[in-house]
Amino acid sequence: MRGRHHLLGFLRRAAAASPSSTAHPLSHLHSIPPRNGAAVPIGARFLSSRAGGAASKSLIDDEADLSDWVSDLKTDSFHLGVSSGDEGEGPRRPAASRGGRRGRDSGGPPPRSRFDGGDFGGERRGGEFSGERRGRGDFGGDRRGGRFGGADTRGGGRFGGDRRGGRFGSDSRGGRFGGDRPGFERRGRVASSDLSEDDDAGFGSARGRRGRGGMSSGFSQRGGRGGDFGDDAGFRSPRGQRGRGGRASGMSHRGGRYGDLDEEESGFGSARGRRGRGGRESGLSRRGGRGSDLDDNEDDSGEELGFRSPRGRRGRGGRESGLSHRGGRGSDLDDSEDDSGEEVGFGSHRGSRGRGGRMSGSSGRGGRDIDSDDDEDDSDDAIEFGASGKRGEKRGNLGSRRGGKVGDVDFGDRQSRGVKAFDFGSSESDSESGEADEDDGPSGFEDDLSGDDGGEEDLVNTATKKSISSESAEQESVVGTRDNGGGDSYLSQTRFDECALSPLTLKGVKAAGYERMTAVQEATLPIILKGKDVLAKARTGTGKTVAFLLPAVEVISKLPPNDHDKKRPPISVVVVCPTRELADQAAAEANKLLKFHPSIGVQLVIGGTRMALEQKRMHTNPCQILVATPGRLKDHMENTPGFATRLMGVKILILDEADRLLDMGFRTDIERIVAALPKQRQTLLFSATVPDEVRQVCHVAMKRDLEFVNTVQEGSEETHSQVKQMHLVAPLDKQFSILYGLLTDHMSENVDYKVIVFCTTAKVTSLVAELLSELKLNVREIHSRKPQSYRTRISKEFKESKGLILVSSDVSARGVDYPNVTLVVQLGVPSDREQYIHRLGRTGRKGNEGSGVLLLAPWEEYFLRSIKDLPITEATLPLIDLDTKRKVEKALAHVEVKDKESAYQAWLGYYNSNKQIGRDKYQLVSLANEFSRSLGLNNPPALTKLILKKMGLSNIPGLRSK
Ligand SMILES: Nc1ncnc2c1ncn2[C@@H]1O[C@H](COP(=O)(O)OP(=O)(O)OP(=O)(O)O)[C@@H](O)[C@H]1O
Numbered sequence: 007m008r009g010r011h012h013l014l015g016f017l018r019r020a021a022a023a024s025p026s027s028t029a030h031p032l033s034h035l036h037s038i039p040p041r042n043g044a045a046v047p048i049g050a051r052f053l054s055s056r057a058g059g060a061a062s063k064s065l066i067d068d069e070a071d072l073s074d075w076v077s078d079l080k081t082d083s084f085h086l087g088v089s090s091g092d093e094g095e096g097p098r099r100p101a102a103s104r105g106g107r108r109g110r111d112s113g114g115p116p117p118r119s120r121f122d123g124g125d126f127g128g129e130r131r132g133g134e135f136s137g138e139r140r141g142r143g144d145f146g147g148d149r150r151g152g153r154f155g156g157a158d159t160r161g162g163g164r165f166g167g168d169r170r171g172g173r174f175g176s177d178s179r180g181g182r183f184g185g186d187r188p189g190f191e192r193r194g195r196v197a198s199s200d201l202s203e204d205d206d207a208g209f210g211s212a213r214g215r216r217g218r219g220g221m222s223s224g225f226s227q228r229g230g231r232g233g234d235f236g237d238d239a240g241f242r243s244p245r246g247q248r249g250r251g252g253r254a255s256g257m258s259h260r261g262g263r264y265g266d267l268d269e270e271e272s273g274f275g276s277a278r279g280r281r282g283r284g285g286r287e288s289g290l291s292r293r294g295g296r297g298s299d300l301d302d303n304e305d306d307s308g309e310e311l312g313f314r315s316p317r318g319r320r321g322r323g324g325r326e327s328g329l330s331h332r333g334g335r336g337s338d339l340d341d342s343e344d345d346s347g348e349e350v351g352f353g354s355h356r357g358s359r360g361r362g363g364r365m366s367g368s369s370g371r372g373g374r375d376i377d378s379d380d381d382e383d384d385s386d387d388a389i390e391f392g393a394s395g396k397r398g399e400k401r402g403n404l405g406s407r408r409g410g411k412v413g414d415v416d417f418g419d420r421q422s423r424g425v426k427a428f429d430f431g432s433s434e435s436d437s438e439s440g441e442a443d444e445d446d447g448p449s450g451f452e453d454d455l456s457g458d459d460g461g462e463e464d465l466v467n468t469a470t471k472k473s474i475s476s477e478s479a480e481q482e483s484v485v486g487t488r489d490n491g492g493g494d495s496y497l498s499q500t501r502f503d504e505c506a507l508s509p510l511t512l513k514g515v516k517a518a519g520y521e522r523m524t525a526v527q528e529a530t531l532p533i534i535l536k537g538k539d540v541l542a543k544a545r546t547g548t549g550k551t552v553a554f555l556l557p558a559v560e561v562i563s564k565l566p567p568n569d570h571d572k573k574r575p576p577i578s579v580v581v582v583c584p585t586r587e588l589a590d591q592a593a594a595e596a597n598k599l600l601k602f603h604p605s606i607g608v609q610l611v612i613g614g615t616r617m618a619l620e621q622k623r624m625h626t627n628p629c630q631i632l633v634a635t636p637g638r639l640k641d642h643m644e645n646t647p648g649f650a651t652r653l654m655g656v657k658i659l660i661l662d663e664a665d666r667l668l669d670m671g672f673r674t675d676i677e678r679i680v681a682a683l684p685k686q687r688q689t690l691l692f693s694a695t696v697p698d699e700v701r702q703v704c705h706v707a708m709k710r711d712l713e714f715v716n717t718v719q720e721g722s723e724e725t726h727s728q729v730k731q732m733h734l735v736a737p738l739d740k741q742f743s744i745l746y747g748l749l750t751d752h753m754s755e756n757v758d759y760k761v762i763v764f765c766t767t768a769k770v771t772s773l774v775a776e777l778l779s780e781l782k783l784n785v786r787e788i789h790s791r792k793p794q795s796y797r798t799r800i801s802k803e804f805k806e807s808k809g810l811i812l813v814s815s816d817v818s819a820r821g822v823d824y825p826n827v828t829l830v831v832q833l834g835v836p837s838d839r840e841q842y843i844h845r846l847g848r849t850g851r852k853g854n855e856g857s858g859v860l861l862l863a864p865w866e867e868y869f870l871r872s873i874k875d876l877p878i879t880e881a882t883l884p885l886i887d888l889d890t891k892r893k894v895e896k897a898l899a900h901v902e903v904k905d906k907e908s909a910y911q912a913w914l915g916y917y918n919s920n921k922q923i924g925r926d927k928y929q930l931v932s933l934a935n936e937f938s939r940s941l942g943l944n945n946p947p948a949l950t951k952l953i954l955k956k957m958g959l960s961n962i963p964g965l966r967s968k
Pocket residue numbers: 497519520521522523524527544545546547548549550551552693694820821822823847851852
């Protein structure tokens with residue numbers, strides 16, 4: 007009978023109000039007992055066993071599954087008509103996976119890896135537009151060149167290449183236009199390219215400072231300005247400071263601002279840089295950098311194109327198009343700001359905020375478009391429309407509220423890796439599972455399989471492979487708590503003062519209001535204090551944060567005082583969290599515990615804040631505990647003087663929500679972070695779910711004799727038994743009415759109601775919030791398209807309120823500790839089982855009761871198989887009372903058409919990226935049109951041909967194009 011309770015009132019009303027209904031009479035309502043079964047097979051209770059070391063299915067496998075989809079996209083993908091680099095000549099064909107069009111793929115020997123680069127951005131080995139390594143593609147490989155900018159080694163692409171040249175600018179070994187010598191500035195000098203003097207091209211240089219753009223193009227790497235000379239083109243460079251846009255195009259890599267000048271024509275944000283402005287025509291940047299960092303009241307810079315870059319900060323769309331990769335914000339305007347670009351705007355992968363431009367935007371993985379900052383967090387939205395990348399989309403989407411005329415497309419590929427800037431590809435959804443932002447995501451995993459080494463990641467990858475292949479010595483303990491009967495009480499009988507904690511730490515614990523330990527705290531504290539690596543699994547809301555922070559505080563308090571390097575005091579504990587909100591929460595918890603340890607400092611370094619400020623704070627107020635999001639941490643590693651040295655003091659590394667860190671594609675960053683820390687350290691991983699991927703990271707980051715502490719006992723579920731779970735299956739045209747009925751029913755039964763409604767994408771979230779507001783419910787919305795300041799405000803309000811409904815994308819799915827949530831509704835299929843569990847975990851925290859309802863369409867029912875071991879029950883589709891139906895229809899009629907259009911596009915993108923549903927494009931389109939009808943639209947909104955093409959949906963009957 008479990009699960010039935012919540013719907014009863016509503017169902018009863020519905021039945022009474024619809025006497026003639028053809029739906030099931032109330033008497034037919036039934037509850038199906040939990041589909042049980044297979045409980046979590048983790049071994050006997052209290053058992054300590056040897057866990058197998060078998061390599062588990064990894065994200066790589068998931069990615070492999072996506073390859074069809076990616077390949078489809080490749081065939082359709084947007085290629086600039088350039089030929090590939092040295093190794094890339096030959097017929098083009100779809101890349102096997104993420105990578106862009108590969109250089110090595112064509113014409114020559116078989117690709118050495120799946121990510122050998124591509125036309126527009128293979129992450130490794132170059133591609134035409136940006137292979138990350140070994141490129142020789144055309145437009146920029148990160149390593150080994152690409153045509154327009156290969157970065158590091160063995161370059162030889164046409165237009166870039168960090169080392170070994172590219173045609174237009176490489177760091178070393180030259181290329182036609184860049185390279186070590188000609189026209190290229192290195193390390194702090196102004197570029198001296200012939201071209202730039204001619205106004206034709208301008209190259210920023212690597213690690214240089216200032217440079218000026220020339221007429222045609224500019225490229226810089228690592229520092230330096232693209233150019234502040236020429237009017238025509240300007241490139242900002244990575245790690246550099248300021249740069250100006252030029253007329254034609256700019257491309258920068260890693261850091262640098264692109265332009266904070268006033269040039270009118272084009273501008274590129276750069277990776278990891280600071281400020282930049284969009285220019286008129288196009289810009290491409292990678293990693294960080296802001297397209298621009300205008301103030302709130304500033305106007306737009308670029309007119310035609312603006313690219314935001316990954317991991318960067320702010321950027322604005324330009325008129326025509328923008329493309330960025332990994333992070334970066336398209337822009338970071340405030341709520342009140344207007345849009346920048348008119349034609350196209352691309353958010354970036356994992357970046358933060360961005361604005362749409364007039365025509366289209368593309369981003370891969372992540373970026374938040376609108377909202378936020380750079381890094382981490384939010385996963386949501388990115389790709390709303392696009393395929394399946396995780397966040398990508400930005401403002402300005404077609405019809406979106408903030409935006410440009412057309413829309414942003416986020417064609418990021420599911421794990422994005424390898425797909426580059428101009429490669430629109432594929433699969434990750436905007437769902438927040440991606441939430442993140444920060445940097446890039448792609449990568450990492452591929453290495454493991456492809457054996458693609460090269461560059462600085464070799465060591466890590468090798469280590470990964472070794473670890474995985476070697477037999478694990480991991481210990482698995484399934485623990486119970488003393489005297490709590492193994493039941494659901496979230497507190498054990500063990501008091502903190504019974505543990506080996508120092509008096510000052512105990513005082514802090516007491517001041518925080520904690521007296522007894524939770525099960526996970528009780529189970530892990532002694533093991534951590536013994537110095538062992540621990541992987542801990544505990545249900546949501548059971549105090550994992552304190553479980554890892556408390557022993558960390560204790561360890562630091564016992565360290566000898568740092569006498570030898572007062573200028574650069576070592577950092578002793580690093581906590582890495584997947585989102586800014588989580589990091590913020592962890593830092594706050596640490597401060598609570600440190601109340602009586604005034605000599606121990608905590609610092610928070612997260613995207614969305616100014617690096618320089620963080621650097622200053624770290625300098626003036628050295629800390630021993632550093633809480634960070636991965637991208638920002640990595641930025642500090644690379645850009646903050648002395649930081650790497652300070653990291654050499656790390657004694658404990660903590661990875662919070664480890665699986666989420668992986669979801670968000672942070673693995674490469676994690677690997678790099680791990681590689682930058684001393685080997686002699688302790689590593690702790692905590693999560694409510696421990697999928698196989700997490701075990702893989704364990705092998706990368708942890709000692710072989712780690713202990714797996716599992717507080718979820720054998721035969722019990724990963725969810726709380728005091729949370730009632732129910733699912734409903736209903737056609738789309740009934741879902742809004744059902745949702746409304748559910749909510750009003752819950753509100754009438756719970757005076758102190760506090761509800762979270764999770765939706766599939768940011769735009770759908772926005773639409774549902776608008777609808778519920780029209781229905782006069784007390785609603786707030788939160789998702790990645792909202793600015794961080796707004797999100798912070800709403801989050802705080804929701805934390806402190808009762809009688810409120812929060813409509814949310816997956817930005818709130820994990821870790822966020824909203825007290826006393828009474829009901830969680832999940833509207834539409836979650837990205838996976840783990841996400842279902844984490845979302846549900848926003849209720850029933852600290853032993854409280856709660857309810858969860860999963861509302862699916864008939865064709866989403868397959869998802870129930872993946873949670874069949876959970877105690878979720880099914881209710882018969884309720885009758886929809888006529889009054890409710892009319893009310894909802896009326897409210898829907900008041901919802902802005904453009905918001906419906908945006909939601910339709912986002913919906914299509916989300917499900918298109920879904921392996922189960924997106925496979926059959928014909929059916930997908932028909933379902934999308936059903937969704938469109940459920941919004942009250944007579945005709946499905948028309949999408950641009952470009953968008954359809956990028957989504958692999960050209961010529962599918964039922965779609966309208968414009
Ligand atoms: N020993 C304790 N006694 C009472 N309250 C506690 C104790 N430990 C932690 N808490 C409180 O429990 C709440 C949930 O803790 P926390 O957010 O760390 O849970 P979690 O397990 O990390 O959840 P999630 O899996 O959702 O991230 C917080 O409000 C925290 O302050």
